Amino acid sequence: MARKIQLTLLGCGGVGRQLLRHIVSTRKLHEDQGLRVAVMAVVDSKSIVLGEKNEELDDTALLEICLAKEKNNQMPETGKTFLSTILMDDHATFFLVYPTGRPLVVADCTASEKIGQALAEIADLNCCIVLANKKPLTSSFNVYDRIAALNRRYRCESTVGAALPVIATLNRLLNSGDSIKKIVGALSGTLGFVMSRLEYGESFSDIVRQAKELGYTEPDPRDDLGGMDVARKALIMARLMGWRINLEDVEVECLYPPSLAPKLMSTMQFLKEGLAELDLPMRNRVKEAAARGCVLRYVATIENFHCKVGIVEQPQQSALGQLHGSDNLVEIFTRCYSTSPLVIKGAGAGNDTTAAGVLADVLDLQDYFG
Numbered sequence: 001m002a003r004k005i006q007l008t009l010l011g012c013g014g015v016g017r018q019l020l021r022h023i024v025s026t027r028k029l030h031e032d033q034g035l036r037v038a039v040m041a042v043v044d045s046k047s048i049v050l051g052e053k054n055e056e057l058d059d060t061a062l063l064e065i066c067l068a069k070e071k072n073n074q075m076p077e078t079g080k081t082f083l084s085t086i087l088m089d090d091h092a093t094f095f096l097v098y099p100t101g102r103p104l105v106v107a108d109c110t111a112s113e114k115i116g117q118a119l120a121e122i123a124d125l126n127c128c129i130v131l132a133n134k135k136p137l138t139s140s141f142n143v144y145d146r147i148a149a150l151n152r153r154y155r156c157e158s159t160v161g162a163a164l165p166v167i168a169t170l171n172r173l174l175n176s177g178d179s180i181k182k183i184v185g186a187l188s189g190t191l192g193f194v195m196s197r198l199e200y201g202e203s204f205s206d207i208v209r210q211a212k213e214l215g216y217t218e219p220d221p222r223d224d225l226g227g228m229d230v231a232r233k234a235l236i237m238a239r240l241m242g243w244r245i246n247l248e249d250v251e252v253e254c255l256y257p258p259s260l261a262p263k264l265m266s267t268m269q270f271l272k273e274g275l276a277e278l279d280l281p282m283r284n285r286v287k288e289a290a291a292r293g294c295v296l297r298y299v300a301t302i303e304n305f306h307c308k309v310g311i312v313e314q315p316q317q318s319a320l321g322q323l324h325g326s327d328n329l330v331e332i333f334t335r336c337y338s339t340s341p342l343v344i345k346g347a348g349a350g351n352d353t354t355a356a357g358v359l360a361d362v363l364d365l366q367d368y369f370g
Ligand SMILES: NC(=O)C1=CN([C@@H]2O[C@H](COP(=O)(O)OP(=O)(O)OC[C@H]3O[C@@H](n4cnc5c(N)ncnc54)[C@H](OP(=O)(O)O)[C@@H]3O)[C@@H](O)[C@H]2O)C=CC1
Pocket: 010, 011, 012, 013, 014, 015, 016, 043, 044, 045, 046, 073, 084, 087, 109, 110, 111, 112, 114, 115, 132, 133, 134, 158, 159, 160, 161, 162, 189, 215, 216, 217, 218, 219, 348, 349, 350, 351, 354
């Protein structure tokens, strides 16, 4: 009899759908390990789909959900469907979390700010939580502390570096008593892709649109270009180290002017019209750096209870200067790694990689399931 990990998925966009596909395609692998990931519910911003009679959703239903969401962004007529506006309601949260009264992992693959409160309630019920969404861990301490109190019952590897083992590495260092002096890193797949492509003379606006197509950007790419997505990653690491700081405390360089802000234009309008305004200034910045033998990289520095994120000129031959595509690079300086830092490098964005990171986190929780 396989050990069943019951899972409720919040968010059925690029990452959520890829997670469902990974779950279906790894059935045999997990069966050989005596495991089964049982998807009990899939939730988007409008609806909740549950299996009939509180059974898990079978693979046909999961693939049907992926296809229907991809095609017309609607949940299909499968299982039982409810309106998910009730998600914020306590009773509904309970119902969603305990459809069968057994332990459950709730995976947050939304990009929602609001969902933090519901997750805090879910954490109070002592469920396991896996996050790709950075917002619940970077909002108020009321929400953060309740999730963090789950300790080993929550995982958030994909919030920083997609599937790179950044959080796991930090936890190992912290738990073994090493002291972290400084973290420096290129933490954005989107901005890594954009900055390295700029070196080939392509226009900023074209590259950002490609990054969106490739699934690297946030739903609104201004979250990436404004530096907030990187600021959140830096804050997640800082809070993991025990720093009681907030998003407002992070020093952020925004790459677009206030006239292109979300409150003044929609994402669509920004991509179609606003973005091109940044082509010339970015081209000039790249040229000026090149004249000094440097390239541009969007870098996060976490040191002395302060986080800073922004463009830094890097020598072309440096480790950061050599980064290409969506690759992230994280250098961790500690007591044990003082002169030569511990380095983590690799693809840092994309639905496939991110969803694989979420699935690995879910499987890591298997010991909580009898
Ligand atoms: N792509 C990447 O490389 C990486 C992404 N991430 C994170 O993964 C998360 C998901 O990204 P992505 O898949 O690209 O985002 P999408 O915009 O493609 O999908 C988001 C999904 O969340 C759903 N949603 C929004 N609000 C709610 C809510 N209140 N309750 C339930 N569902 C809700 C949306 O519903 P609807 O479909 O109805 O609109 C949608 O299905 C983000 O937080 C992102 O930062 C993390 C690391 C890397």
